Amino acid sequence: MDKIVIKGGRRLQGAVAVSGSKNAALPILFSSLLTDGVSSYTNVPELRDIDSTRQLLTHLGARVETEGHAMRVDARGLCTHEAPYDLVRKMRASVLALGPLVARLKRARVSLPGGCAIGARPINLHLKALAALGAEIRLEHGYVTATAGRLRGAEITFDTVTVTGTENILMAAVLAEGTTVLRNAAREPEVVALADVLSRMGADISGAGTSEITVRGVAALRPVAAEIIPDRIETGTFMVAAALTGGPVEIVGCEPRHVAAVVDKLREAGADIRVGERSITVTGPPRIAGIDIQTQPYPGFPTDMQAQFMVLMSVADGVGVVAETIFENRFIHVSELRRMGADIRVSGNTATVRGVRRLSGAPVMATDLRASACLVLAGLVAENTTEVQRVYHLDRGYEALEKKFAALGADIVRRR
Ligand code: EPU
Secondary structure (H helix, E strand, O other): OOEEEEEOOOOOOEEEEOOEOHHHHHHHHHHHHHOOOEEEEEOOOOOHHHHHHHHHHHHOOOEEEEEOOEEEEEOOOOOOOEEOHHHHOOOHHHHHHHHHHHHHHOEEEEEOOOOEOOEOOOOHHHHHHHHHOOOEEEEEOOEEEEEOOOOEOOEEEOOOOOHHHHHHHHHHHOOOEOEEEEEOOOOOHHHHHHHHHHHHOOOEEEOEOEOEEEEEOOOOOOOOEEEOOEOHHHHHHHHHHHHHHOOOEEEEOOOHHHHHHHHHHHHHOOOEEEEOOOEEEEEOOOOOEOOOEEEOOOOOEOHHHHHHHHHHHHOOEOEEEEEOOOOOOOOHHHHHHHHOOOEEEEEOOEEEEEOOOOOEOOEEEOOOHHHHHHHHHHHHHOEOEEEEEOOHHHHHHOOOHHHHHHHOOOEEEEEO
8 A cells, every 4th residue: 555755854945736626626526417418627636536526427327538637527318316335435525416416316315424534424414404405315224315306495504514515405406496595504615616616507596605595496507617726725734834844835826815714823823924816925934833723614714724733733832722623533643643752632622732842753644634634744844754654545635745745845755
């Protein structure tokens, strides 16, 4: 199995281009199922999760062609409404097939995703909302089956903010009869990106980006040509790498508005940050200051950046407190960081990090994407060699991460 080997201590400098957003591309690719036509997308990142999506779309009968970062999905000949366990277990976001399949085919059978390393991650809110739109929901043999005539618009209030839940119901509601109002909807840029694409397909959506989204159902949608927005979590990960190792690093092709909370916190930690229209330049301070973060739904500080910030605090001058409020078990990186010499204590959903002068390289691994990215960052500043194993987690969501870091001057290679 591949591993990433890093010799720490190099200063990263130069420019790095951000890839397309994984979490925007996934729902948008599934939205292609809503049309009886051929949609095309550009700036699609080359990632394992995108490949899993391609496999699922193909299984459903779509014809998918990929060329570099371009993808065409011909959804004319769908042949099944079932997303099987073998495909869903590889990627829980496969549950995003549910909304479009019920809306287009009037039925869907999708394997229930299990829990994952970061939490139980139920989909009860997706199902409750689909039921409110008139779908009959049955759970049996590890699958959820949803059947409906034409879905009917409804007023839905999500009990908690759910990103893929909001996206799934948006995709179901666009073809429903009548008006749907989603309250306590997720405001993430990925939801807005999906709503933009759906609108260009002919959907009638207002309020995306606020917590109340109104969808007036239409009879049919047309295929679309769309570009995937830049990945804000990859952007943030490079920003942290620059702050940790010195920089300056210019992150190009990003969307600065989407990382405002991360910019604020990095400035608080002492980093110098210049924000351009589509670029951000980060220079690290001589010694990072300890800061506190609390993860929140957008526009708050993203849970997907929590692990990376913990590396910053591990080598900060002072104490930082991290409160994780979105997922119940998103501290899996803590024990690995401790093995590298970090001083972190966890109590419930709060971690207290006392900065140390230096981390020490070690063989490490993590069972989650962002935790794996955090270990790569730790390796960049640790003494001696760090080997990050189970790289397939990284490959789910970061395109050519080690190549991008190497081009900035890191001593990093992938070994097979
Ligand atoms: N929740 C429920 N019931 C539901 C849905 C969610 O209780 O029906 C709970 C979850 O268990 C969690 C909270 O609500 O405690 C928020 O979960 P959410 O549904 O927002 O997460 P998600 O949609 O499954 C997306 C991203 C995650 C990101 C979270 C939070 C995608 C494909 N995934 O997950 O990204 O962490 O939102 O921002 O968009 C990643 O990229 O590494 C990643 C995990």
